[in-house]
Amino acid sequence: MSNYDVVVIGSGPGGYVSAIRCAQLGMKTALVEKYDTLGGTCLNVGCIPSKALLDSSHHFEDTQKHLEGHGIEISGEVKLNLAKMMERKSGVVAQTTKGIDFLMDKNKIEVFHGLGSFQDAHTLTISGKKEQTISGKHFIIATGSKPASLPFIKLDKKRVITSTEALSMTEVPEHLVIIGGGVIGLELGQVYRRLGAQVSVVEYMDRIIPTMDGAQSKELTKVLKKQGVKFYLSHQVQGVKTTKNKVTVTALDKKGQEVSFEGDYCLVSVGRKPYTEGLGLVKAGVGVNERGQIQVNDHLQTNIGHIYAIGDVVRGAMLAHKAEEEGVMVAELIAGQKPHINYNLIPGVVYTWPEVASVGKTEEQLKEAGVAYKSGQFPMRALGRSRASGDVDGFVKILSDAQTDELLGVHMVGARVADLIAEAVTAMEFRASAEDLARMSHAHPTYAEAVKEAALAATENRPLHI
Numbered sequence: 001m002s003n004y005d006v007v008v009i010g011s012g013p014g015g016y017v018s019a020i021r022c023a024q025l026g027m028k029t030a031l032v033e034k035y036d037t038l039g040g041t042c043l044n045v046g047c048i049p050s051k052a053l054l055d056s057s058h059h060f061e062d063t064q065k066h067l068e069g070h071g072i073e074i075s076g077e078v079k080l081n082l083a084k085m086m087e088r089k090s091g092v093v094a095q096t097t098k099g100i101d102f103l104m105d106k107n108k109i110e111v112f113h114g115l116g117s118f119q120d121a122h123t124l125t126i127s128g129k130k131e132q133t134i135s136g137k138h139f140i141i142a143t144g145s146k147p148a149s150l151p152f153i154k155l156d157k158k159r160v161i162t163s164t165e166a167l168s169m170t171e172v173p174e175h176l177v178i179i180g181g182g183v184i185g186l187e188l189g190q191v192y193r194r195l196g197a198q199v200s201v202v203e204y205m206d207r208i209i210p211t212m213d214g215a216q217s218k219e220l221t222k223v224l225k226k227q228g229v230k231f232y233l234s235h236q237v238q239g240v241k242t243t244k245n246k247v248t249v250t251a252l253d254k255k256g257q258e259v260s261f262e263g264d265y266c267l268v269s270v271g272r273k274p275y276t277e278g279l280g281l282v283k284a285g286v287g288v289n290e291r292g293q294i295q296v297n298d299h300l301q302t303n304i305g306h307i308y309a310i311g312d313v314v315r316g317a318m319l320a321h322k323a324e325e326e327g328v329m330v331a332e333l334i335a336g337q338k339p340h341i342n343y344n345l346i347p348g349v350v351y352t353w354p355e356v357a358s359v360g361k362t363e364e365q366l367k368e369a370g371v372a373y374k375s376g377q378f379p380m381r382a383l384g385r386s387r388a389s390g391d392v393d394g395f396v397k398i399l400s401d402a403q404t405d406e407l408l409g410v411h412m413v414g415a416r417v418a419d420l421i422a423e424a425v426t427a428m429e430f431r432a433s434a435e436d437l438a439r440m441s442h443a444h445p446t447y448a449e450a451v452k453e454a455a456l457a458a459t460e461n462r463p464l465h466i
């Protein structure tokens with residue numbers, strides 16, 4: 001039986017990054033993955049394929065609707081080849097997952113394919129093509145998550161689907177009914193809207209992306225409505241029925257009246273749940289909480305000291321970069337270092353167009369906590385860069401402490417804000433004030449100028465270009 005310093009279970013962004021950091025720190029490391037390809041949800045059926053389809057569908061929509069305005073005329077019909085679009089997406093995924101194989105080889109990490117299952121707190125069997133048993137001084141559980149559903153919904157994965165099926169459709173739905181106006185519902189909803197589907201989003205709360213700043217929900221709703229997405233907010237879904245080619249979703253509207261939506265597909269995107277099936281947690285003595293998440297302390301240690309857990313399978317935001325930070329932190333803790341994660345500064349992004357990006361506290365959170373704050377907002381449409389590209393929707397909003405001016409939250413909607421948010425993360429990591437941001441030179445013309453202008457608005461209410 002081979003013995004390792006560290007055995008990492010699960011090869012998503014949490015697991016594979018953790019394995020690399022363990023190997024960098026000189027530990028003999030094994031990585032166990034139940035599927036044939038590495039990369040987990042994010043690379044195979046999450047971040048990467050969804051962004052590939054968002055990009056492809058964006059090109060399609062631009063070519064159909066926006067190129068003419070730039071003086072580019074297309075003779076003949078702009079046609080969709082969905083099979084080719086999906087093939088490209090699969091190619092992007094394959095290229096990315098192969099990159100992880102390369103990284104594992106480069107770092108001399110031994111990879112096992114098969115379901116890892118604890119026999120006791122130091123032994124793991126791997127049931128793949130041939131069963132193998134390995135032992136470890138330390139374990140890092142990074143088994144991720146699976147789509148959640150509602151108790152009365154049967155996910156048949158044909159008409160009533162999750163994000164996984166929505167990323168590999170063989171036809172564009174006529175009417176896609178989406179339950180849940182969170183990140184997945186909006187990103188994939190926008191993909192199929194652009195490709196020609198009628199899209200209806202049925203959301204339980206009174207706004208979409210309900211955990212983000214209210215101003216972002218409002219702006220994104222406005223823009224997506226303009227693009228033709230229909231929203232049914234404060235709707236409580238009661239049932240989903242399927243016939244051969246149709247799906248009917250029934251819900252109670254805000255007045256308590258029953259309404260129904262008939263579509264050919266229903267995407268259920270009401271969140272994800274931690275995945276620990278078959279892992280043998282009981283045999284290892286590892287505890288989970290009432291939500292099924294593996295219980296960990298501030299050092300991501302389970303109740304069994306040498307077994308750690310990271311990423312989607314533990315508490316906190318279900319984001320690839322959060323999983324990666326936790327993977328690095330655990331590797332460094334095992335190596336005796338003293339790393340730290342500032343969870344307040346893990347940015348959140350929705351990759352619709354315009355993009356939505358946030359870091360720190362929302363205005364709603366500051367109000368609830370009774371924090372005195374200042375707010376400054378600057379619209380993208382006032383920027384020369386936005387007018388040049390035609391991406392005029394959105395804003396940058398900056399919240400800073402009323403007394404000290406320290407940045408408390410930065411919230412953006414607009415072109416390329418997924419990348420712009422890094423400036424806010426850096427500034428907040430160094431505990432900058434809004435005035436610090438306002439006094440830094442931002443290249444002209446760029447979307448980043450909106451950050452400077454919003455900071456000027458927050459500091460002394462003196463933006464320059466509005």
Ligand code: FAD
Binds near residue numbers: 142
């Ligand atoms: P996962 O990536 O889920 O990986 C877990 C791995 O463990 C899987 O490969 C699984 O097969 C394996 N495994 C499970 N049990 C066992 C076992 N017993 N033995 C062996 N292997 C096992 N996040 C972002 O930050 N940005 C995005 O743009 C983004 N887009 C997304 C789009 C979609 C459609 C979805 C569904 C998710 C998206 N996410 C995004 C979320 C992101 O994918 C997750 O937060 C991230 O993958 C979590 O990483 P992880 O390492 O914890 O787990």
Ligand code: NAD
Binds near residue numbers: 210
């Ligand atoms: P989510 O938590 O983002 O959104 C779920 C939505 O469903 C919420 O708006 C919620 O109010 C709503 N909802 C819950 N129960 C409902 C009900 N009964 N009826 C109607 N609406 C209901 O979850 P998701 O969109 O499924 O995504 C899952 C996870 O994947 C998220 O945690 C997210 O962080 C991650 N993800 C991230 C990205 C990204 O970073 N760009 C992209 C996709 C997914």
